[in-house]
Amino acid sequence: MLPFAGALTAKAASAVTPEATTAPKRDFFKELGVTPVINASVTMTFLSGSLMLPEVLEAINSTSYDFANLYELQDKVGAKIAEMLHCEAAMVTSGAACAMVLGTAACITGTDEQKIKMLPNLPGPRPEVIMQKSHRYLFDQAVLTTGAKIIEVEGAAAMAAAINSNTVMALFFNAAGKSSITHEEFLKVAKAKNIPTFLDAAADVPPVENLFKFQKMGFDLVTFSGGKMIRGPQSAGLLFGRKDLIAAARLNHSPHEAPIGRPMKVNKEEMFGMYAALKAYLERDHKKEWADWEQRTKTIGTKLETVPTVKTRMVVDPGPANAFPSLFVNWDRAKIKTTPKQVVAALKSGTPSIVANERDDSLIVGVVLLRPDQIDIVANRVKAILQQASA
Template sequence: MITYEDIGVTPVINASGMMTRLGGASLSPAVASAMAHAGAAYVDMDVLKQRAGAMIAKWAGAESAWVTCGAGAGIAIMTAACVAGTDPRRIERLPNADWQPREIVVQSGHLINFGAPIAQMIRLGGGEPRPVGWANATPAELFAASLDDHVAAVLFVQSHHCVQKGMLPLADVIRLAHGRGIPVLVDAAAETDLRSYIEAGADLVTYSGGKAFGGPTSGIICGKESLVAACRAQEQGIARAMKVGKETIMGLLTALSTYVARSPTELLAPLTRVAEELLAGLKELPYTRAYIERDEAGRPIVRLVMQLDEVRLGFTAAALVDWLARTTPPVMVRTHRVNLGIIAFDPRPLRPPDVPVVIRLVREAYASLRSGGAQS
């Protein structure tokens, strides 16, 4: 076996979250075993994907489902399904769609970059993004007026990256779009609820399998049977470059089977314990407010937040982030509000032995930075 150390890669303590740049989720022994077992056999991939889709659809409360390599791919494939359908001539021409309808309406506050631009994922599927509204507001009247004959679908992005204030909620988006016979696609990449968007009436939803659900790097598309069939048809086109292997499919099914068997309370309780342990170890740091905060996008996630008084401390939150990233072992924290002097610690990827190490290294960072020294 070749290890990370063998090739000069240093494992890090991940207190940032289920981040693609840090490898997504860490795999449980059950998931890793399922992947190893699957990798030792040959199967008919079409049959495997159909059976896996049927299982996922049942868990999601959807008519149908399909597995792909990630939620970013899911956006491109969902777009392609709405732009090209199952027409092999159009599928072959993507992403160069020269027909209508091909426009994908997106609220301006949802046109984020999640590591790559949402707009680029739409274009990969042959769609043309049509932003509606502004970064801080989308009036319902303006949204409704944008739903013309050139629109193939509406994309709703559910993400902590998105602007929350002033955006039309999903229920209004579905009502207005369905009133014009236009399907609604949901990007729920890092979301935790496998059923709510289908229950709300979304036509297609894509999730990351390798984030909240604890699976390997993968993606799920679930929704209406006719549209999922169009997603499957894209494997003769752009989705061929987004295929997923047998090992990944079986690892994802194993992770999902465990995930759906647990209640929201069971999922939240261990996170709360880790956040409270972090708070107990860091709350006495000077000129720093430490507190536990619920997820800004409404997911059942808690995090330990530290708000630094940078002037009185004599160093910035960005300097603390840099110190922690360059120590041994490196500690990666959540930096979405670092420009405001705020960092956060996500308990989901932390293993029990990691917590005292994080507390110790943060304390060492404060001592070093306040004295003007460098990290060890």
């Protein structure tokens, strides 16, 4: 299957689904020997996140022929994004992980030029960031990049006791499996001690309301990934919140030449693309999109259930990350002699290569990232594998 096989059906495609509208002049996948993948899973960075929207591609392409002053562009894009998100200030970052570095740096340095130049090697005690023990995760390494150390706490009382003169920030990982401190308690303790709060909600849309919910709660800084369900550039993200902290984060970022964020630069096309992606996401008919996702699970499920003993059901992940519908598939192992893990492997190694998931005794087929022309491809491939394994 050619990487842009959907070109011929572009007019019939969903308005929110990225598709090629013209035949590519060169097949770079083939030229470089890279296997194009159908993503029947979720928005994973190693799978290049999500597919950019047509509006994003248009923004990137149309702005690539002229130069721009990046200070001015970040000013103007940040102002528009802040307006759309109803917050004080915003900026485009190179992903949510970069936003964590910049947000932490902002809380450490403020607008102090000397501190910005010395980061992460400030003299004296290391800055401290408060986190719940159950919220520790791989991406909190971004905090450590600034030279800060993480202080683990359990419960609101312990959080209050841990805050001292070295505390610069309190970080809340929104997708943590469990919390010993609620959002409201976390904010109450931090505000009583005048400590800035940061919420990492990288993969936490849908629902669209989450873009507004946590800043309204009172978090000083919030980050979302731009390359997941917002469907902007994969290497872009959003950092927004308090005006003074965003100003400090900007000073710690490119195009300034010395700060810690210089290697995390965002090019002009990504800034324009992120703006276009957010605008399109906010203007989208989210109820219609959700109904389309549900219909996709029905379409694939109906086809799979023609195989004897196969049963399917739609499951909505409770979130807050990846809170959208997927199709769970089960079958009688005595009749169909394969496991979900083996089906996942067969899908991945087949042509086309399809990435799906498995959990416990279920095959999980993601539907939200499929192009319309890929729905039948996925359904037919899974069906063929199950039929082949039938006794």
